[in-house]
Amino acid sequence: MKIDRAEITGNKATIIFSDVEPHLINALRRSLIVDIPKMAIDQIEIHLGAISDENGRTYESTRPLFDEIIAQRLSMVPVPTDTDALMKGHLKNKSECDCANVGCPNCQIMYSLNRRGPCTVYSGDLEPLGDEKLKPLDQKIPLVKLTDDEGILIYATAHLGTGKTHARWQAVHAAGYRPIPEINIHQNKVKDAERIAGNCPRDVFEVSKKTLKVKDLEACVLCRTCEHEDLGGIGAVTVDANTYRYKFRFETDGSVDPKTAIIYALDKLSERFSDFEKGLAELK
């Protein structure tokens, strides 16, 4: 497996892999979805009953929305994960942490959410108890609307987990890949270069000095329109998809950066294959 090119822009990554079998690239996709640890809110405490402000005015906290819907929305808000600590193995599941299940900065982040209506409560209203850097990265995720005399007071705790357990811990989304083919143009058989180029729905070809050329190979989606014999000449263009080159794309929800995610997933796969190899050796 070789990486020919990697482009990372914000939370999105595009990586061109070559010399790789389809099952390996799929294993990487699955590992990215289920293996990357991240912090997510999985425990909340909702204040029920009247909430008083500093002027003695009271707000009702039981009316706005069902507790479980608020809990579900909070759990899906991406909260930052300290990737340096994660890669060094300092971030831990609460049950495996040295704090003996009490809760500490290595295994949990605590937030408070305290708003009174009328307003829309957003993810940005979650206040971390401690470092301001732990505020949710996306501040504008709507959680609930409060009308006059409605209020909300919640204490939420985030813990480490992986997408294997629940979607709230899935850091990588929209992971997918497609093969990059090899397109061969047999110039002596091309009768109508303009027609072949014009019929490609992905604008893969260009015609330069009446000669058909490949302009953007990675845009090809293997529709094989260019291979149609009635288009511009019999056997003028052939598309070979078995090249073992893939364009791999994914994005993260912001809690983990794409570079950390891909390094972690590749390490995890390597570890699994080594374990499998050892297991096989023991069988012999």
Ligand SMILES: [Zn+2]
């Ligand atoms: Zn701890």
